[in-house]
Amino acid sequence: MFLHLYHNDLDDKEHLAIVFGNSIRSRSLDEVRPGETEMDRMIRGAYVGKLHPGRVSSWYDEQTEREGSAGASGNGTPAQSAESRDNKAPLVRIHSECYTGETAWSARCDCGEQLDEAARLMSFPLETLSDVSNQNVSPVLSNSAGGVIIYLRQEGRGIGLGEKLKAYNLQDLGSDTVEANLLLRHPADARSYGLATAMLVDLGLGVNEHPEGIRLLTNNPDKVRAIEGLNREVVVKERVPMVPLAWSTGGQKGIKSMEIEGYLRTKVGSLS
Ligand SMILES: [Zn+2]
Known part of the structure; x- marks a missing residue:
């Protein structure tokens, strides 16, 4: 799992891409920046494989090569990973920051639960995921192509905490x-989603580099159009619904409160 931070011209916040799997890389992160040393590159995250004491190059890592992961040197990209990336569209979830729901355990919304659930779905390999998804109302396809949670710092549907x-x-x-x-x-x-589209393109998931498209985890069809961008820079191949745990388990699991019922009803009724 990798965390990529994005700065931008629209606000002063650091928006995040939480990346699962090792086939998805940020183009801007891997770019060589003028004047930087190999150490600068490594500590800002532009390396493939794992950091370990004594590592001196951001480009080639003997341990990574042995493990058979993708290598930026060009020697270490096994055919298998390229193939699986071509065959499957990665799972993507666009998540907006919610301090109250994710950190302060507020029962007014299900943001914390949805963030956890998205990460859980992206963490499972092909075989395990189909078993796990049987517990849900609708099965979710494999994430062998990896997954990304785009974590946008737009608290409170963009109005701030x-x-x-x-x-x-x-x-x-x-x-x-x-x-x-x-x-x-x-x-x-x-909220706006232009930054999310730009981040997905930077992660190599734009239509030019990744014509297979993505699978978007969302209940909101409007989000599909918003993420695809004005010129369809990103293609959503499939919308995968996110069912609240309380609904899919008949109230056995998931967040429970009077407020959450009202919140979900309004979300479904007014925002769809
Ligand atoms: Zn929330």
């Missing part, structure tokens, strides 16, 4: 999640 907490208080006073945002003079959903 402070405003989100105000919206929560309005919800306690009787508004639903969409009405609360509108009362605060924010759009119902202030």
Whole structure:
């Protein structure tokens, strides 16, 4: 698993790509930057394989070659990994930061659960995943092509943490999640996905480099169009639904609260 950080011109935040598997690499990360040493390259993450004491080159790693992983030197890319990448579209999940749901255990939304579930689905190899998916309502295909969680720093559907907490208080006073945002003079959903499209292209998953496309984990058909970009820079081959654990297990698992039921109803009804 790799973590790639992205800076951008639109905001001052570091957006993240959480990458599963070793077939997906960031083009901008691997680019040679003027004036940098091999040590600079390695510590900023531009290396293939594992770091270990004594390693001196970011390009060639004897241990990696022996393990048969993809090598940036060009010698170590086995036919098998190229083949599996060609045959399968990687699973992609676009996730927006939710401090309350992921870190503070808030029961008002299912963001923490969805983030965990996406990572779980991307962590399983082909055979295991089909067993695991039997527990769910709909089976999820293998992730042998790897997976990416694009983690966008747009808290509270893009309105920020402070405003989100105000919206929560309005919800306690009787508004639903969409009405609360509108009362605060924010759009119902202030998120944008242009950065996600650009990050996917940088990860080699754009249509030019990866015509097989991606499989997008989402319940929201509008997200498919948003991620594909204005000129269809990325192609979503398939939409894979994310079923809340509480629904797929008849309430046995997953987050439970009065608030979450209302949140999911509004999400399905207003935002689809
Ligand atoms: Zn949330």
